[in-house]
Amino acid sequence: MSKHIIPHNYHVSKTDRVASNKHNSFLIWFTGLSGSGKSTIANLVERNLFQKGIKTYSLDGDNIRKGINNDLSFSPEDRTENIRRIAEVANLMVDAGLVVLAAFVSPYKKDRENIRTIVKDVNFVEIYINTSIEECERRDVKGLYKKARAGEIKNMTGISAPYEAPDNPNIEIKTENESIEDAVKRIVDYITPKLELKNE
Numbered sequence: 001m002s003k004h005i006i007p008h009n010y011h012v013s014k015t016d017r018v019a020s021n022k023h024n025s026f027l028i029w030f031t032g033l034s035g036s037g038k039s040t041i042a043n044l045v046e047r048n049l050f051q052k053g054i055k056t057y058s059l060d061g062d063n064i065r066k067g068i069n070n071d072l073s074f075s076p077e078d079r080t081e082n083i084r085r086i087a088e089v090a091n092l093m094v095d096a097g098l099v100v101l102a103a104f105v106s107p108y109k110k111d112r113e114n115i116r117t118i119v120k121d122v123n124f125v126e127i128y129i130n131t132s133i134e135e136c137e138r139r140d141v142k143g144l145y146k147k148a149r150a151g152e153i154k155n156m157t158g159i160s161a162p163y164e165a166p167d168n169p170n171i172e173i174k175t176e177n178e179s180i181e182d183a184v185k186r187i188v189d190y191i192t193p194k195l196e197l198k199n200e
């Protein structure tokens with residue numbers, strides 16, 4: 001090492017940040033079809049945590065695909081790059097001491113495995129919002145399925161592009177059988193012990 005490169009002795013570490021926040025930081029990842037309920041459930045989980053004083057931040061299509069990833073389409077390659085960049089951004093936020101909630105279709109298993117590698121297994125909670133394509137199409141929250149059926153949208157997940165369901169998610173929510181409130185409670189109950197700092 002050159003004598004001109006002085007090590008940073010006063011670096012603020014992740015350990016310092018989580019100690020200051022008084023809770024652990026990690027990434028809660030919601031995957032599922034468009035209209036499955038990812039954003040609805042993630043937003044309510046975030047509100048619940050935020051009201052308890054947890055430092056949180058949500059990443060979703062609105063703040064990512066309109067910003068840092070506005071150069072990406074819905075081709076398989078671009079979805080892979082979309083998820084990789086989101087995982088890298090989330091990793092920085094976890095390092096900054098935040099509980100990050102990310103809601104993305106993320107249809108490919110290999111891309112979700114890559115998130116696990118980027119943020120490290122212990123920092124990753126995978127939640128599968130399992131709603132059938134028939135129900136998502138019935139809800140058609142944004143009118144996208146109608147457009148996909150009319151051939152106006154190509155590569156629509158569940159219609160003309162695949163969705164690879166997780167084999168072993170930390171939590172699976174079947175929204176056709178479970179209310180929004182019950183799903184939020186189940187997720188918050190799962191997360192709460194993970195927030196606790198050990199060796200205090």
Ligand SMILES: Nc1ncnc2c1ncn2[C@@H]1O[C@H](COP(=O)(O)OS(=O)(=O)O)[C@@H](OP(=O)(O)O)[C@H]1O
Nearest residue numbers: 034035061074079082104105106107154155156157
């Ligand atoms: N072709 C196609 N397939 C799936 N979804 C589409 C498509 N085109 C646009 N949209 C809208 O974009 C949102 C999905 O973006 P994501 O970044 O989550 O997708 S991915 O993870 O890269 O697959 C998704 O948002 P959500 O409905 O919130 O899931 C859709 O509203």
Ligand SMILES: Nc1ncnc2c1ncn2[C@@H]1O[C@H](COP(=O)(O)OP(=O)(O)O)[C@@H](O)[C@H]1O
Nearest residue numbers: 033034035036037038039040141175178179180
């Ligand atoms: N049990 C449930 N869990 C989540 N959403 C539900 C449920 N039942 C009905 N919905 C409705 O389904 C829609 C899901 O939309 P949204 O959360 O935007 O999905 P996504 O973010 O996956 O595209 C919302 O209108 C929501 O009110």
